[in-house]
Amino acid sequence: MPEGHTIHRLAQDYAAAFAGAPARVTSPQGKCSDTAALLDGTVLHTADAHGKHLFLGFRDPGHTDWIHIHLGLFGKVTFGPAPAPPPTDTVRLRLANGTTYVDLRGPTTCALITDAEKAAIHARLGPDPLRADADPAAAYRRVSRSRTTIAALLMDQKVIAGVGNVYRAEVLFRHGIDPYRAGRDITPAEWDAVWADLVALMREGVRNNRIDTVRPEHAPEAMGRPPRVDDHGGEVYVYRRATRPCHICGGEIRTAGLAARNLFWCPGCQRT
DNA sequence: TCCTTATGTACAA
DNA sequence: TGTACCTAAGGAC
Numbered sequence: 269m270p271e272g273h274t275i276h277r278l279a280q281d282y283a284a285a286f287a288g289a290p291a292r293v294t295s296p297q298g299k300c301s302d303t304a305a306l307l308d309g310t311v312l313h314t315a316d317a318h319g320k321h322l323f324l325g326f327r328d329p330g331h332t333d334w335i336h337i338h339l340g341l342f343g344k345v346t347f348g349p350a351p352a353p354p355p356t357d358t359v360r361l362r363l364a365n366g367t368t369y370v371d372l373r374g375p376t377t378c379a380l381i382t383d384a385e386k387a388a389i390h391a392r393l394g395p396d397p398l399r400a401d402a403d404p405a406a407a408y409r410r411v412s413r414s415r416t417t418i419a420a421l422l423m424d425q426k427v428i429a430g431v432g433n434v435y436r437a438e439v440l441f442r443h444g445i446d447p448y449r450a451g452r453d454i455t456p457a458e459w460d461a462v463w464a465d466l467v468a469l470m471r472e473g474v475r476n477n478r479i480d481t482v483r484p485e486h487a488p489e490a491m492g493r494p495p496r497v498d499d500h501g502g503e504v505y506v507y508r509r510a511t512r513p514c515h516i517c518g519g520e521i522r523t524a525g526l527a528a529r530n531l532f533w534c535p536g537c538q539r540t
Numbered sequence: 541t542c543c544t545t546a547t548g549t550a551c552a553a
Numbered sequence: 554t555g556t557a558c559c560t561a562a563g564g565a566c
Binding site for chain 2 (some may be wrong): 270271273274320338339340341342343376377423425429433434435479507508528529530
């Protein structure tokens with residue numbers, strides 16, 4: 269399930285498995301049949317990611333046909349070895365070659381777009397901590413001029429691309445920042461630290477294909493607690509830990525709705 | 541078997 | 554602010 273690290277990892281994995289040789293492209297579910305028919309038998313030459321948007325580039329550099337994929341909340345991608353099993357009726361898009369197949373289910377978006385349309389998507393997204401071209405100062409310009417809470421700003425893909433509900437909660441905890449503080453009250457030093465932390469955390473997320481945010485000194489073993497992995501597969505401080513004790517201060521983790529999502533934080537540790 | 545929930549976003553009112 | 558959209562897993566019965 270997708271925050272930016274998932275999408276960047278998928279770009280790597282699609283390219284590793286399919287770049288350079290023709291692939292069978294099908295849409296068993298039918299909702300992507302036109303795209304599949306057009307690209308079937310063509311060659312994937314590159315894959316790109318910006319925030320939570322994935323782009324698969326077919327045909328020639330210069331006039332690429334891109335498949336634009338956004339997983340939304342429910343989308344999933346599964347890779348497996350050839351031969352591909354018969355697809356279930358929810359498979360929106362399948363790529364297959366002699367060694368690997370990959371199935372896409374439940375995406376919000378799976379559409380064929382041009383270079384110009386792809387450029388327009390990049391233009392409306394904020395800097396992505398996982399991209400080499402990212403400019404954290406551009407994000408800070410928006411944050412520092414906004415009365416909106418930092419919790420909402422971190423989820424705004426126009427401000428910063430790729431952060432989702434888990435990284436938002438965890439990075440604010442790691443920096444002791446109250447999620448309800450206004451963006452304009454975040455200092456340059458705080459933003460620099462948050463950005464650098466996101467770069468490191470999300471890179472590790474790409475490597476491990478999961479979100480881990482707990483520092484080594486707070487790991488269960490180091491704290492004398494039993495080993496544990498949180499429900500969603502990673503080690504975290506506050507995400508989905510409402511009413512349970514904070515690993516650091518022992519106080520109760522709180523949750524509240526903010527912009528239609530569940531926010532999690534520790535009032536004891538996040539005082540400023 | 542039904543109900544809830546989920547790492548997301550867009551659009552209507 | 555609310556609702557629609559897409560899927561699957563887990564828990565309550």
